[in-house]
Amino acid sequence: MTSNIFSAAKDTVKRPAYDRDKLTVRMCHIGFGAFHRAHQAVYTDQLIGMGKTDWAYREIELMGPTALLDGLAERGYLYTVVENGAEAQDARIVGSVIDHRHMANAGPEGIIAAISEDAIELVSITVTEKGYTLAANGGLDFENPMVKADLANPQAPKTVVGTLVAGLARRKAEGKKPFTILSCDNLPSNGHMTRRAVLDFARAVDAELAAWIEGEARFPSTMVDRIVPAMTEESHQVLATCAGYADPAGIVCEPFRQWVIEDDFVSGRPDWNLAGATFTKDVLPYENMKLRMLNGSHSFLAYLGYLGGYKTIADTMGDAAYKKAAHDLMVKEQAPTLEAPEGVDLGDYADALIGRYCNPNIRHRTWQIAMDGSQKLPQRALESIVYHLKAGTPYPRLALLVAGWMIYVSGTDLEGQPIDVRDPLADKLKVLASGDSAESIVSGLMQKSGVFPDELAKSAPLQAALIEAYQALREKGVKAAVASLA
Incomplete structure (x- = not known):
C-alpha cells in the first residue's frame, strides 16, 4: 500500500x-x-x-x-x-x-x-x-x-x-x-x-x-x-x-x-x-443518560442477542421481542433513574436510539459490545438497580441483562458451544459462573467477582430477582425469556 x-x-x-x-x-x-x-x-x-x-x-x-x-x-x-x-x-x-x-x-x-x-x-x-x-x-x-x-x-x-x-x-x-x-x-x-x-x-x-x-x-x-x-x-x-x-x-x-x-x-x-x-458546565446528566439508556440497552442486546444466536445489533433488532424489550428497558427502567439534560426528552432519545440500532448497514457485533463486561456493568445496569431497590420499583429487564451476562461469562452458551470471553476478569468469572446451581452461581458472582458494589453484593432481593431471571434463561431459552418480558 x-x-x-x-x-x-x-x-x-x-x-x-x-x-x-x-x-x-x-x-x-x-x-x-x-x-x-x-x-x-x-x-x-x-x-x-x-x-x-x-x-x-x-x-x-x-x-x-x-x-x-x-x-x-x-x-x-x-x-x-x-x-x-x-x-x-x-x-x-x-x-x-x-x-x-x-x-x-x-x-x-x-x-x-x-x-x-x-x-x-x-x-x-x-x-x-x-x-x-x-x-x-x-x-x-x-x-x-x-x-x-x-x-x-x-x-x-x-x-x-x-x-x-x-x-x-x-x-x-x-x-x-x-x-x-x-x-x-x-x-x-x-x-x-x-x-x-x-x-x-x-x-x-x-x-x-x-x-x-x-x-x-x-x-x-x-x-x-x-x-x-x-x-x-x-x-x-x-x-x-x-x-x-x-x-x-x-x-x-x-x-x-x-x-x-x-x-x-x-x-x-x-x-x-x-x-x-x-x-x-455539567456533563453528568448527558453522561448518565448515555451510559444507562444507550450503553445499557446495548449490553442488554449484546448478551441476550449473542446467547439468542444473533451476530449483530441490527440482526437482534429484527426480532420484535428484542426491539420492544430494549425500548422498554430504556423508557421503563432506565429513564426513571435519570435527570434529563435541559431540552432533552428521554422518550424521544429512546426512539432515536432504536432507529440507530436498526440501521442494517452498521454491523456492530454483539460479541464486540459484550467485551469487558466486568468494567461496564456497574454504570450500565447496577447503578440503576440500586435506584429501583431503594424506590421499590420493578426492574425485570435489568435483571435479565445481568443474568445474561452471568451465563455469557461462563464461557459456554446454552447450546454447549464455547464463548470467546474477552474481559480482564475472564478467568475468575468463568470459575464463579460455572457452579452447579443457579443459587451458587448468582451468589458467587454477586459476592466474589468484585463487580457488584457492597450495597448490592449481599442484597437478598437482588439475588432472588437474578436467580429467577437466570433460571428463566436456562429453562425457557433466551428468546422466550426476552419475549416473556412483554
Whole structure:
C-alpha cells in the first residue's frame, strides 16, 4: 500500500480543502483506535476545514503493533471515514492528524517528551475502561502489575496514568503550566476518575508534584457517542466500494455523532462547538443518560442477542421481542433513574436510539459490545438497580441483562458451544459462573467477582430477582425469556 491510494478516490469523497502545512501539533491523543478516528479527529478535521483552528493531533500509542501508525505516516497521516447510513453513504478523507509516536519505537522517554513539549495544550485519551488501570473503588489499582512496574521506575512508564504523570512532572520541572487531560472513554465522570488515578499515582511518587497537579491541572469530563463497529473484511469492502480505494486505517461508522465537553481547560482549546459539539458546565446528566439508556440497552442486546444466536445489533433488532424489550428497558427502567439534560426528552432519545440500532448497514457485533463486561456493568445496569431497590420499583429487564451476562461469562452458551470471553476478569468469572446451581452461581458472582458494589453484593432481593431471571434463561431459552418480558 502506498501513499497515493487517495488518487483513486471517487469524486464524491470529501477531501481536506485546507493547507495541512499550516497545521501545528497542539494536541496529543493516546489511543489511535477506531473510535478516536471516527469521532474527535473528525470534529477537529471539520473545524480546521471551517478555518476555525490550526490545532492538529500527534497520535500516541503505548502498546500493540506499530504497523497501523507506520502505514498512516506513509500515507501522509490521511485516512478515510465512511458514514454508513441506512439509506446513504458519505466518505471523507480526514487530515487532522499530522504526527505520531509509538512506544515500541520512541521508548518511554520519547513518549514523555512528545506529550510535554511546550506547544502541547491538551492530551486526550481513548483507551477503553481497562486502560485506566482502576481499582474497584475507582482509584488507581496499586495491585496491577503494570502499575507496580511504573511506580518502581516512574521515569520509564508504560501505563497511561504513569505516562501522564511523567509528562506533567516534566512540565513542572521546567517551570511550565500543565496540559489539560481530556478523557473520551465511557467511564462514569471520566474526568474525575482520570484525575483521581493521576493524583493517586503522583502522590505515590512525589507529594509536591501531586499538590501541583491538584492545583494547576484540569481534567474535564466528556460524553462521547457514535457507533463505530470494529472493522471487518466486510466493512473494509464497504469502504473500498464507497471511496474507490482500500484504506487500512479507514473506518466505517454510523452518521450520528455527539460530543459533550465540560468547559474547564488549563488554557486554550479548539471551538469544537462550531463543528457540533456541546460545551457545558455539567456533563453528568448527558453522561448518565448515555451510559444507562444507550450503553445499557446495548449490553442488554449484546448478551441476550449473542446467547439468542444473533451476530449483530441490527440482526437482534429484527426480532420484535428484542426491539420492544430494549425500548422498554430504556423508557421503563432506565429513564426513571435519570435527570434529563435541559431540552432533552428521554422518550424521544429512546426512539432515536432504536432507529440507530436498526440501521442494517452498521454491523456492530454483539460479541464486540459484550467485551469487558466486568468494567461496564456497574454504570450500565447496577447503578440503576440500586435506584429501583431503594424506590421499590420493578426492574425485570435489568435483571435479565445481568443474568445474561452471568451465563455469557461462563464461557459456554446454552447450546454447549464455547464463548470467546474477552474481559480482564475472564478467568475468575468463568470459575464463579460455572457452579452447579443457579443459587451458587448468582451468589458467587454477586459476592466474589468484585463487580457488584457492597450495597448490592449481599442484597437478598437482588439475588432472588437474578436467580429467577437466570433460571428463566436456562429453562425457557433466551428468546422466550426476552419475549416473556412483554
